[in-house]
Amino acid sequence: MKITGAQALLKCLEEQKVETIFGFPGGAVIDLYDEILAQDKITHVLVRHEQAAVHAADAYARVTGDVGVALVTSGPGATNTVTGIASAYMDSIPIVVFTGQVPTGLIGNDAFQEVDIVGITRPCTKHNYLVKNINDLVPTIREAFYIARSGRPGPVLVDLPKDVMATRFVFPEPQQVKMRTYRPTYEPHPGQIEKACQAILKAKKPVIYAGGGVILSNASDDLTQLARTADIPVTMTLMGLGGFPGTDPLSMGMLGMHGTYYANMAVANCDLLIAVGARFDDRVTGRVDAFAPHAKIIHIDIDPTSISKNVKVHIPIVADCKHALTAMNTWFARSEEFNAKTEKGNHAAWLREINDWRVAHPLGYVDTPDVIKPQFVVQKLHELTHGDAIITTEVGQNQMWAAQFYHFNHPRAFMTSGGLGVMGYGFPAAIGAQMAAPDRTVIDIAGDGSIQMNIQEMATAMQYKLPVKIAILNNGYLGMVRQWQELFYDKKYSATPLDVAPDFVALARAYGAVGLRATKPSEVEPVIKEALATKNLVVMDFVIAREEGVYPMVPAGKATTEMLLV
Amino acid sequence: MKHTISVLLQNKPGVLSRVTGLFSGRGFNIESLSVAPTLETDVSCLTLVTVGDNNIVEQITKQLHKLIDIIKVTDISEFEFVEREMALIRVKAEPSTRAEILRICDIFRGKVVDVSAKSYALEVTGTCDKVQAMIDILRPIGIQEIVRTGTIAMTRANKKY
Numbered sequence: 001m002k003i004t005g006a007q008a009l010l011k012c013l014e015e016q017k018v019e020t021i022f023g024f025p026g027g028a029v030i031d032l033y034d035e036i037l038a039q040d041k042i043t044h045v046l047v048r049h050e051q052a053a054v055h056a057a058d059a060y061a062r063v064t065g066d067v068g069v070a071l072v073t074s075g076p077g078a079t080n081t082v083t084g085i086a087s088a089y090m091d092s093i094p095i096v097v098f099t100g101q102v103p104t105g106l107i108g109n110d111a112f113q114e115v116d117i118v119g120i121t122r123p124c125t126k127h128n129y130l131v132k133n134i135n136d137l138v139p140t141i142r143e144a145f146y147i148a149r150s151g152r153p154g155p156v157l158v159d160l161p162k163d164v165m166a167t168r169f170v171f172p173e174p175q176q177v178k179m180r181t182y183r184p185t186y187e188p189h190p191g192q193i194e195k196a197c198q199a200i201l202k203a204k205k206p207v208i209y210a211g212g213g214v215i216l217s218n219a220s221d222d223l224t225q226l227a228r229t230a231d232i233p234v235t236m237t238l239m240g241l242g243g244f245p246g247t248d249p250l251s252m253g254m255l256g257m258h259g260t261y262y263a264n265m266a267v268a269n270c271d272l273l274i275a276v277g278a279r280f281d282d283r284v285t286g287r288v289d290a291f292a293p294h295a296k297i298i299h300i301d302i303d304p305t306s307i308s309k310n311v312k313v314h315i316p317i318v319a320d321c322k323h324a325l326t327a328m329n330t331w332f333a334r335s336e337e338f339n340a341k342t343e344k345g346n347h348a349a350w351l352r353e354i355n356d357w358r359v360a361h362p363l364g365y366v367d368t369p370d371v372i373k374p375q376f377v378v379q380k381l382h383e384l385t386h387g388d389a390i391i392t393t394e395v396g397q398n399q400m401w402a403a404q405f406y407h408f409n410h411p412r413a414f415m416t417s418g419g420l421g422v423m424g425y426g427f428p429a430a431i432g433a434q435m436a437a438p439d440r441t442v443i444d445i446a447g448d449g450s451i452q453m454n455i456q457e458m459a460t461a462m463q464y465k466l467p468v469k470i471a472i473l474n475n476g477y478l479g480m481v482r483q484w485q486e487l488f489y490d491k492k493y494s495a496t497p498l499d500v501a502p503d504f505v506a507l508a509r510a511y512g513a514v515g516l517r518a519t520k521p522s523e524v525e526p527v528i529k530e531a532l533a534t535k536n537l538v539v540m541d542f543v544i545a546r547e548e549g550v551y552p553m554v555p556a557g558k559a560t561t562e563m564l565l566v
Numbered sequence: 567m568k569h570t571i572s573v574l575l576q577n578k579p580g581v582l583s584r585v586t587g588l589f590s591g592r593g594f595n596i597e598s599l600s601v602a603p604t605l606e607t608d609v610s611c612l613t614l615v616t617v618g619d620n621n622i623v624e625q626i627t628k629q630l631h632k633l634i635d636i637i638k639v640t641d642i643s644e645f646e647f648v649e650r651e652m653a654l655i656r657v658k659a660e661p662s663t664r665a666e667i668l669r670i671c672d673i674f675r676g677k678v679v680d681v682s683a684k685s686y687a688l689e690v691t692g693t694c695d696k697v698q699a700m701i702d703i704l705r706p707i708g709i710q711e712i713v714r715t716g717t718i719a720m721t722r723a724n725k726k727y
């Protein structure tokens with residue numbers, strides 16, 4: 001029996017076990033939307049801007065560990081996805097984005113709503129395709145999902161001309177994807193594992209530096225086991241938060257530009273740095289020549305290009321983090337030398353040194369009786385959700401305060417646009433996360449600036465009855481930029497005061513959501529409690545200390561030991 | 567240092583632009599580039615000459631390898647290899663310089679491929695240095711036009727350093 005391209009696409013989605021897609025229709029994808037209406041296996045979430053569809057798919061992927069899917073029309077629909085795709089690319093999130101395209105006969109003619117989206121997204125996708133021939137459709141979609149989820153995950157875009165969607169053909173049999181040119185390395189080289197474990201055995205001052213790769217490869221338990229067995233303190237990147245329990249005594253929290261004093265000091269003084277699924281980003285390393293200057297470096301990463309890109313690595317291990325960590329745990333379980341001599345407290349002196357740094361400069365802030373401090377809000381959110389909520393963030397100070405003060409104990413509970421730093425990510429991400437986990441509490445920790453970048457999604461949350469909570473840390477500024485202006489530009493606040501802003505409480509009500517406001521510290525807890533008890537979209541407007549800064553801070557380009565403290 | 571990198575890639579639309587986009591996006595430089603099909607019609611060979619220290623070249627080869635449509639990347643500078651480039655050079659030819667031009671062409675084992683009343687067009691192949699040397703010698707006589715190919719290269723049989 002012959003079916004159309006549009007029907008085949010839906011069949012492929014089913015084959016890939018896709019349950020939810022985020023999208024927005026248009027002329028080039030009408031055929032697809034016609035088919036979506038005719039079935040009930042796949043839920044389509046109608047967003048209000050295509051960028052939001054991609055961020056939602058991104059967060060959906062992060063929560064489920066599966067591939068997120070977005071569907072948009074040609075031209076402006078396609079270009080609106082670019083920010084979302086670029087963000088997913090930087091953060092290695094597996095998504096597949098389907099874009100409509102003008103009919104094949106019109107491609108290249110500057111047709112109405114034609115854009116070369118494959119050309120535009122070439123540098124920010126893991127791979128992309130234009131399907132010109134119906135016979136390529138199904139193999140291409142299968143390949144797209146395979147590429148998105150395997151190896152170092154990432155976004156894949158598939159451009160679908162309108163006529164191809166309408167063409168009838170015979171749906172090909174299911175087939176395993178086999179690619180000649182793409183074979184990620186999952187298994188670590190045993191020799192390298194041996195070297196790494198020997199180095200750990202010898203180290204006096206080891207540190208684990210864990211990144212998003214730990215979460216992507218579901219290696220949190222294996223990492224935790226290694227850290228506890230070999231008694232190694234752990235610091236995490238923004239993307240790695242939750243990869244190791246944040247309240248564990250071995251956790252030093254985040255490192256880097258807004259990392260803890262003790263994490264940065266530990267890295268600067270360690271003799272062995274074990275990087276796991278992290279990529280030595282400039283926000284982490286600061287001045288590279290002063291990053292872990294005394295350390296031998298082990299680097300586990302599935303992507304060979306990440307290794308020795310910014311910092312010279314001594315023991316590279318190209319592998320999936322989970323596979324490599326499992327191999328290391330097995331090594332330690334079998335090592336007679338290790339098991340004979342070692343007991344807990346192996347690195348007691350080193351951990352004491354770190355603890356001294358922690359005591360000298362703990363992560364903190366100055367509390368005030370009548371003005372709400374943003375850190376206090378995040379602490380209260382943590383306390384009242386028992387640390388069990390899924391947290392998404394916008395970008396700026398709000399993002400850093402969320403990272404610092406919500407001590408994530410579990411993976412796949414923190415969603416933030418880490419690499420690209422997209423203002424406007426958090427709210428659509430919260431929508432995606434809530435679709436993936438209907439029973440969890442999902443909170444977008446937002447800034448008053450960022451929330452306005454995708455605020456139209458309130459309609460989406462209302463339409464699908466998603467009880468997302470938005471906590472706006474409202475400082476009346478583009479706060480993070482203001483902080484840089486305060487510190488490095490003589491307090492010249494060019495274009496950062498948000499003098500005109502909507503009444504967020506009234507705005508929430510206009511959408512049929514609940515709006516709550518706190519202006520005094522004593523109001524914070526009641527507002528959060530009410531929000532958590534409300535089965536509806538809630539906007540909490542926390543009017544916070546206007547010029548509060550994020551500290552510690554390593555000024556850009558400085559060594560991570562040159563921190564500005566509270 | 568100069569590196570000659572040989573890349574086998576799937577002959578699909580857009581693949582070349584993935585390669586050149588990678589170079590421009592990451593700030594790597596391309597000295598020369600040439601592409602043509604291999605024995606397998608759906609596979610092309612791209613030879614690329616780039617300059618950079620070892621770290622940069624290591625990144626280049628890894629990044630190239632990461633592109634989905636790329637089959638194999640070899641930094642053939644690590645091997646013993648032969649390389650060739652070709653140039654077509656049109657030189658002003660006056661009665662007083664004709665003999666000189668032909669002699670130079672001969673020394674470089676070039677060929678005259680076009681003749682007019684006032685010019686000779688010469689063809690030369692060889693290493694990049696040899697082609698450059700011939701151009702330098704002809705320059706004072708008056709070069710009117712040059713077209714050069716990129717370098718192509720091949721490792722010598724079974725010779726690895």
Ligand SMILES: Cc1ncc(C[n+]2csc(CCOP(=O)(O)OP(=O)(O)O)c2C)c(N)n1
Nearest residue numbers: 396397398423447448449450477478479480
């Ligand atoms: C789309 C986008 N535009 C601009 C920026 C640059 N930027 C980074 S943080 C920031 C300020 C964010 O303000 P707000 O959302 O109020 O957060 P705050 O820092 O005040 O918590 C800006 C403008 C960005 N990250 N993303």
Ligand SMILES: [Mg+2]
Nearest residue numbers: 447448477479
């Ligand atoms: Mg703000």
